[in-house]
Amino acid sequence: MGRKPTPSCGCSPTNAERQDPAEITATDVLLEQKRTLEQLNAWFELALNNMVRGLSMFDSEQRLIVCNRSYRQIYELPEELTQPGTHLRDIVQYHLRQTTGRDCTLDEARFSDWLSTHLAKLAQGQSFTQVQNLRSGRTLLVTYQPLADGGWVDIQEDVTEKRRAEEKIEWLAHHDALTGVANRFYFRETFEHALKGLGKGCTLALHWLDLDEFKEVNDTYGHPIGDALLKAVAQRLRSCIRRTDFLARLGGDEFAIIQSGAGRSEQCERLAKRVLAAVGRPYNILGNVITVSASLGVVRAPVHGRTPDELLKNADVALYNVKSAGRRGFELYNRDSNRQIMAQRRLELDIHSALSRDQFQLHYQPILSLHSHNVVSCEALLRWAHPHDGLIAPTDFLPVAEKTGAIVDIGRWVLHQACRDATHWASELSVTVNLSLLQFESGDLASVVEGALSAAGLPSNRLELEISEGLLCRDKGRLCDMLHELRELGVGITLDDFGQSTGSLSSLRSFPFDKVKIDRALVRAHPAGNGDNAAMVRAVASLADDLGIGTVAEGVETIDELNTVTRAGCKRAQGFYIGRPVPAAELGAVLMECAQRHTCAA
Template sequence: MIELPDERGERVRQRIVDLTGKVVLQEAGDLPFPVQMVRQPIVVRGETVAWLEAETTQRPLLVSTGLVAVVSSVLGLLAWLTVRLLPLRVLDQTLLRLSTESARFQAALDNMTQGLCLFDARHRLVVHNRRFVAMFGAPAAGAAASGLLPGHHLGRLFVPPDPQRPDEQDGGTHELADGRVIQISRQAVAGEGWVATFEDVTERKRSGERLSHMARHDALTGLPNRVLFREHMERVLPRLRRGEPLAVLCLDLDGFKGVNDTLGHPAGDELLRAVSRRLRDSTRETDLVARLGGDEFAIVQVGAEQPQSAAALADRLVEALREPFDLQGQWVEIGTSIGVVLADEGMGTADELLRNGDIALYRAKAAGRGTWRLFEPEMDTEIQKRRQAEIDLRRAIAEEQFEVHYQPLIEARGGVLTGFEALLRWHHPERGMISPAEFIPLAEEIGLIRAIGAWVLRKACADAAGWPGHVRIAINLSPVQFVNGHLVQEVEQALASAGLAASRLELEITESVLLQDNDATLGVLHRLHDLGVRISMDDFGTGYSSLSYLRRFPFDKIKIDQSFVRNLGGEKGSIEIIRAVVGLGKALGMNVLAEGVETAEQRGILEVEGCDELQGYLFSQPRPVRDVPAIIAAHPMARDAAARGPLLVVDNAGEGRAEAAPSGGAAARA
């Protein structure tokens, strides 16, 4: 028999037994326990003669089955444990996550700057935060919106959003009894509930009100400013259609600039505050008093009988501001000029009223200040003429329409020509020659005088450079020319360009120049004096502080104003004033010139009183530069003045006497 493995590769032990069970043939060897036997009959000629038995061991199957059982048990245990324990772990993680999210959510809620409350579909409180409690107190748990805060009348704060208006979120702003202002925002949420946030905007509202007040009020005086003035006008102008009268008064302070410049800006600020108080005291509570800027004020008077009420108010204001002001122990007197305009339906804007008020104000100033004028339509025509004059003046500079005329300065006793005063003239292409008295104030006001003054300096110096060496040129300076700080450089450039010696240039200033800024102006004058330029004070005796300025600055000459010369022989006191001024000049080592000399009598008196130089129509009117050579030729030079013989002198009694012409003195100095 042959040992054959079964189909699985395992060993098989076989044997043959007879019908009695006796082993006939058997393979040797043992099989591991357990053993499984299979028996098959051996048939010969259709008859069973023996049995074939085959045995195989089941140990590998048992081992594998055991392993499978163990593995299955382990897997089953693991499966049981997984089914048993995994949901708990997932649940724990979920709960932890939910707890963390809840804590974060609560932290976010409690750290909101707004109070928050969430209501369900039945308007019961579900969630609220710490800020809500701080704002309104702790609500009852699950309380309905209608009874959320017992004892508080805040029901209007907890009105749900209108379902008919789903986009409506703003619940409005509400002011509480304690003064707090609450801004509410509402929003419907899924599940038919709603959420509301509450923000305390009290401080924001107050800050906004403060900013709004600052934007509409003057910081210095507390009065309404131009912005609030316009807003007020927009509110009251419609009343004109209902027949209510309305008047606007435009005020400008007289003399404020002098106070500001001489006493300083702090004193000027204090004066503006004091003026504001007087304006409020002089008006009704229903009148609006506004500061438009600088020293400009405006008053709106509504609901009063016109023009009587506006006229009465203007009179009160003029009188109130005429009274002296005490500025830290120093008394200051100013005044005011007022333009009054009565509104009607034809004046539709605040700008039109202000414009017409300014026109009337301009007329009040032209009338001498310290008064008021009511706007009349004819005034507008004059203003249009003034505006046209501004346009013409600017064109005159561009087209060089100006001319410089020259009036001689004559030595009083010797008749020697000492120099010329340069006098500006405007040759208008349509109006002809225009006097400086008409256009110089306008040029100063609109800022053109600096350019004009610089041109006059260059032109006059260039002309004088061609005259004899003893002839000086005198040029008037505007106070505005001292403001820009370039006057010294302009003088230096004019002298250098013309090749003119500084000693031949004489600059004339008025007291108003020194009123601007004493220290700065005196500094400029000293720098000019150091160049060798002569400085004279014009219109001496017409101001208030001339003597103090003579003490502070060494003027080379003082000019007696023509108003004193004009009244010689007539008005009592004129000779005494001239005598005093001449004596003062001699004592201070200054030449004295009298201007406006028109008669031989005036000349005689001035010679007797000791004036050094004379100027006026008696000698010549201002003439164009082409006539200067003839004027120079008509007058003796300094060296031959003595050869002219005796002069006719008229004394105080009006009697003539002959005197010899001096050989030295003022003529020699000239």
């Protein structure tokens, strides 16, 4: 009767019901902390293994504490070598064997030296970096961060692509992107360094090379073909030089070769001849067979100069001599020729100012009709009254004017002045003016001609324009269009120097010529009319007559030559026998004398 009553459900109390409330709270906290720590460890491992950079941590005994997936992949380590406690020596030994492909043993002495240096840097307490070039071709930038207990953390960054980009930028800064050889900047740097390094008795040579008529290749085939040709030329130049020589493209079609150890002129000449032979062989560029030649100016240091500027100037002088002599060759600099070049350069400078200083004059030479025996036209011939050199002949300065481009402005002045002068002549007299290649290439020739006629008030049928036969090898379609455009203005078109080159006959049908001038070489070869040249003059005159084209015999200097071209069927004649070129002020007297002489002869 004295016992306590049991619960009506018949169940005994559980352990949880018997625990103290304080104990229940502590257990929950520990479980929560464990779960939190596990979550943090999972997050840490996730972050660690998703790093792009490799990471590893070593203790003071050089044993691995932890590393991430990128570290294992970079060094291609197996799982067992990425476990905590793995010694650095074992990791290095494995990586060495994997990369060499041989079962080689770690060089303990070298590893010990590296480790001692490594630990000494860590002992300084500051982070530092090293570059590792792996045998696989990859480049790593490794940053080491020391730990307080003597260990360290290292981070491996793969900088392979970055280094390649930097190397590419560095390469482009020193090389020509088209041909792959050194550029002008690198050439100058190398040339200056080579000259400073010349010891007593040491020499070098500079070959300054320029392709002949490269512009014509671009104009004819287009710039892609021209670029391909430059690449091919650079490859051939590489094959001509030694490893100790230096090749650069200076821009356009200019190249330079620094020839080391060129103690004798013969060595320079041998290389120059190899270069000329190599460059001069035909090229097959995208199905086009192209042939170019080269011109070289060669100087030796210190014989021809000690500074880069002096040597470059003298090389340019030698190159200029080659080009002036007809190109396709080389010249070793000669100090005596420098005076001639300086005089030529002075002429080039003077010609630019000659027009503005009214130094040019026009002389006129009569052209005789062999039918009426009257002067029917006068050819305008340019003269230069140089203030120091006197009257300079066209053959001495016109090539310079062509080269410098001054001929375009000079030619414009000639057209205007000749039209003005012709307005003072008898109305039956026309004026003949020569045109240059550059005037055609300027693109505004027709408007210049029209402007000259309009400004002078000269009827267009009193102007005749002469073009050289050499122009016909240019862009025939464009030239033909321009000649038709000039013909539409009403001016006459004459082909000059006919018979100097092949293809002359076909050009008579291809272009709208009113007259042809038979070259003086055919007219003057056999003045008595005996020989093949007289027959050629007759053939040309007959063909031109069949085509409705007039003929002018050029260079007639004797009565026999005049009779020859007359019998051959030429329509007109010009030369010293007809009348010499004179200034406009003296032309009236010459025309009167000419009329009296040829009227009596008729």
